[in-house]
Amino acid sequence: MLCPMHPSRRNHVMRQIAVALLIAIALAPGTAPHASGAFTEPTQIRQAAERFVAELADGRGTVHATAGHLDARLRLPACAGELTPFLSPGAVVRARTTVGVRCAAPAWSVYLPVTVESEAPVLVARRSLRRGEVPLAADFDRSRRRVPGLAAGFVMEPDALGGQRLRRAIAAGEPLATAMLESPPLVRRGQSVTAVTRAAGIEVRLSAEAMANAAAGDRLRLRNPTTGRLLDGTVQPDGTVEVLP
Template structure:
């Protein structure tokens, strides 16, 4: 005969006692973790401080993103607002390094890399274009890109470059740069050009033969038809050559 009168199933009172002990343990652990967290600087605050600093410098229209910070980092909680400054970057830079510092109660510093993305309309080649191409509207298209990565500059309006000449080949999808463009020649070698000399209110005109190709603003050697002398002048947009007196 079984003389053990204890029920195999815990009594209601015992179950309540066990639950209470578990709850007390959970609350104690949470309190301990909360106290521990209060002793350390939140990692997100470092990222937010770095982003706020760069955003204030970069201005409107820029997306600012700090690199991820190791969530296991343990820095003493700062008693004062975090101090921020740039160790490199600035102006139109795409990459910054921001020093985030605390002075009290314990001094520390963290260096946070921050990336700046500025998006704008950029003119790119619509197809492969060889050097010497005179650009037409059909050669170009506009795409929105991160201009921070375009270290050689960019062109924002196709109308600015239609009629200009590529000084280097350009693959389809590649952005145009001011340095890669030149004005198309308005005067060709052997052309008959008008020579213009001005002094005060007087103007003297003559004819001459161009000795080279030239675009507006460039200097050109011209053989004067009357004197057969070689003179130099600056080419105007209309193809005339201005000769200083």
């Protein structure tokens, strides 16, 4: 009788199989270099990934990207052209990012982890601030810091505060990340709002009940108090909600 394998053990086995298959493909006779016997140096692959991430900084701060080491057993044929780094569709650069590097001829690709940090002038809290508090420019100093990920993920100018409030508490001396801020709710749960529907050049307005708090630009579910029908829409800057088709 076979015993079920623990999920963590199964995942470990699957990773080992994946690495073994990749190495087998790289070492297969059809993929090995012919005349020169040359291989792509792992350092070339790592440097290509690091340069790629650094270029995404868009001039905001100095990026420090450190690519992880490839399996020492991996032998990839020398590339006839330039190595092309890439991100998977929908991926964004974070403090720990996976970058792909591919070669067109002969065709191969490999993925490796990259640790990303940036040095840039960012806003740093002068004092501890509570969740829900609306921070002011006077609550921060502008200081050059080394922060995880790209500098674009941190607030660099006081003007960017824009009356937003804190999603969570922030300690004195902590850099302010953009993800820590949120716009105050323009619509509150239970509030009666104007829902706007447009179709074929005709605009219809009706009163509906907001089912949650929402800021301008947020998606919000509404309930028609007369029919009980639920609607989804987007909160507009004037507080109305444009119903989605």
